[in-house]
Amino acid sequence: xxxxxxxxxxxxxxxxxxxxxxxxxxxxxxxxxxxxxxxxxxxxxxxxxxxxxxxxxxxxxxxxxxxxxxxxxxxxxxxxxxxxxxxxxxxxxxxxxxxxxxxxxxxxxxxxxxxxxxxxxxxxxxxxxx
Amino acid sequence: xxxxxxxxxxxxxxxxxxxxxxxxxxxxxxxxxxxxxxxxxxxxxxxxxxxxxxxxxxxxxxxxxxxxxxxxxxxxxxxxxxxxxxxxxxxxxxxxxxxxxx
Numbered sequence: 001x002x003x004x005x006x007x008x009x010x011x012x013x014x015x016x017x018x019x020x021x022x023x024x025x026x027x028x029x030x031x032x033x034x035x036x037x038x039x040x041x042x043x044x045x046x047x048x049x050x051x052x053x054x055x056x057x058x059x060x061x062x063x064x065x066x067x068x069x070x071x072x073x074x075x076x077x078x079x080x081x082x083x084x085x086x087x088x089x090x091x092x093x094x095x096x097x098x099x100x101x102x103x104x105x106x107x108x109x110x111x112x113x114x115x116x117x118x119x120x121x122x123x124x125x126x127x128x129x130x
Numbered sequence: 131x132x133x134x135x136x137x138x139x140x141x142x143x144x145x146x147x148x149x150x151x152x153x154x155x156x157x158x159x160x161x162x163x164x165x166x167x168x169x170x171x172x173x174x175x176x177x178x179x180x181x182x183x184x185x186x187x188x189x190x191x192x193x194x195x196x197x198x199x200x201x202x203x204x205x206x207x208x209x210x211x212x213x214x215x216x217x218x219x220x221x222x223x224x225x226x227x228x229x230x231x232x
Contacts, residue, residue: 015195019163022185023218030219047222067147124228126230127136130232
């Protein structure tokens with residue numbers, strides 16, 4: 001089955017980012033396709049590569065990046081939510097005159113249309129958040 | 131057609147479980163995960179409400195989130211099914227749609 005996931009909470013906040021990650025892993029293990037993970041609100045903070053959790057803690061961003069690479073998952077960050085929170089890719093940094101970008105591997109910045117499309121293209125949309 | 135409802139907050143923290151149970155259709159399923167696993171415990175102030183919901187709907191609880199909070203399956207109300215993440219995925223695919231009560 002084709003699934004889409006939405007994440008509305010940042011990593012290390014409550015549990016939603018972990019739940020979404022564990023759910024996505026379990027879905028892939030069962031042979032389902034995860035068409036897209038859409039990060040909205042504080043969920044965009046899952047996509048910064050500048051996070052450095054302690055070595056004995058999980059690195060949620062790196063786990064998303066690895067999953068995306070292994071299973072060809074489209075990790076989409078909402079552009080407006082990202083701008084508010086200082087998450088930039090190279091184009092956004094240039095466009096706003098910022099001196100660097102911080103988006104992690106496998107993530108891309110796009111708009112809410114990608115969430116609507118994920119809802120239409122997928123059999124189920126599963127939402128995780130605060 | 132049957133819908134899966136997910137609740138992730140403790141019933142002692144906000145009213146999302148109450149809102150959910152008050153509005154679901156007969157035959158729907160409810161999955162309690164994250165802090166909502168407290169709603170699946172025996173002997174709490176919300177146990178009666180959850181038990182009466184089970185007369186018309188199925189209630190599930192996520193085992194890993196129970197154990198992460200130091201609780202075991204024998205503390206869960208009779209009739210609630212304990213599932214793992216794979217079971218969570220199955221619930222999603224077996225129901226026609228999923229509603230998160232955030």
